[in-house]
Amino acid sequence: MYCFHWNKYKYLFSHFTYVINGTSDLCIKYIYSIFVLSDSVYSGPCGPLRNISGKEGETATLHVNATGGRYIVWVLVSGNSTNTFAETKPNSSINIRDYQYKGRVSSTNDGSLIFTHLTKKDQGIxxxxxxxxxxxxxxxxxxxxSLVAEDIQMHxxxxxxxxxxxxxxxxExxxxxxxxxxDRTGPTLHVYNVSDAGVYTCTAHNPISNASKSLTLTHICYNGD
Structure with a gap:
């Protein structure tokens, strides 16, 4: 099997390797069976991969601009398989092909796709x-x-x-x-002098939220708990 080097599909090689099989050894037979099939079906991406971050229980929108009465077929890419689960069209109601998405996806006037009540099972390409x-x-x-203080373990x-x-x-x-x-970052912090006593606050950040927890250094030094 020859590894994937075609310039025409260089975008797929650089952006989908890590999500498909977690390795840089993505080869042509594999990518061909998933995305290409034939030039009449797929000829390339319209632009760079769009990274969308959503919060559990809320909504996320996959934006697409389809004008002139065009329709959009929505496909979930999972490993070496695909699931065509919905079809949208500007100014029309959504056509859901996979029942598990019923009541959880809808469309905007331009045909973009809206996920509601997001769960981690919705993650993917x-x-x-x-x-x-x-x-x-x-x-x-x-x-x-959405991070809260109780998610933080501070020792x-x-x-x-x-x-x-x-x-x-x-x-998480x-x-x-x-x-x-x-101004330091990272999960551990070294404090070498008791003169640096005070309240130390650890703040955890993810793409959609942050939360904090604090510890008083003088309490550690003089009481040992």
């Missing part, structure tokens, strides 16, 4: 095939929990000299950590 067009739109939908570890290591972790993906009292 979506493709919009617009009639009378020689390209397709691709979307990466990621669904996130400390100190030596007899009161050098302290603070740790802040969140069991795509989370970054920042600290007050310093």
């Amino acid at each position: 979506y493709k919009a095939d617009v009639s009378k067009s020689d390209c397709s739109h691709f979307y990466s939908l990621r669904v996130y929990k 400390h570890n100190r030596s007899e000299s009161c050098n302290v290591i603070l740790s802040c972790t969140v069991n 993906r795509d989370v970054t950590i920042s600290w007050s009292h310093t």
Whole structure:
């Protein structure tokens, strides 16, 4: 099997490798069976992959501009299979082909697709095939929990000299950590001098929310709990 190097489909190689099989070894027979099939069916993307972030329980819109009475076929790409689950058309009601989406997707006046009551099961790569067009739109939908303070696990570890290591972790993906009292980022913070006592606040960020939790350094040094 020869690895995938065609310039015509370079976009697919660079953007879909990590979501299809988690490796850079994406080869031509595999991508051909999923996306290409024939030039009459698929000839390339209309533009870059669109990254959409949504919040659990809320809505997300996959925007597409289809004018002139065109219709749009919506496809979920999952591994080496696809699921054509809906069809939209400007100024028309949505046609749902897969019953599990009934009551959960709708369309706008321009044919864009709206997800409601988002769950993490909605995550994935979506493709919009617009009639009378020689390209397709691709979307990466990621669904996130709205972070709260209870999601943050904050711990400390100190030596007899009161050098302290603070740790802040969140069991969710795509989370970054920042600290007050310093410009440092990351899940651990080293405090080497008791003169740096004070309230340290760890803030966890994901693409749709943030939450914070605090710890007082003097309490650690003098009471040990």
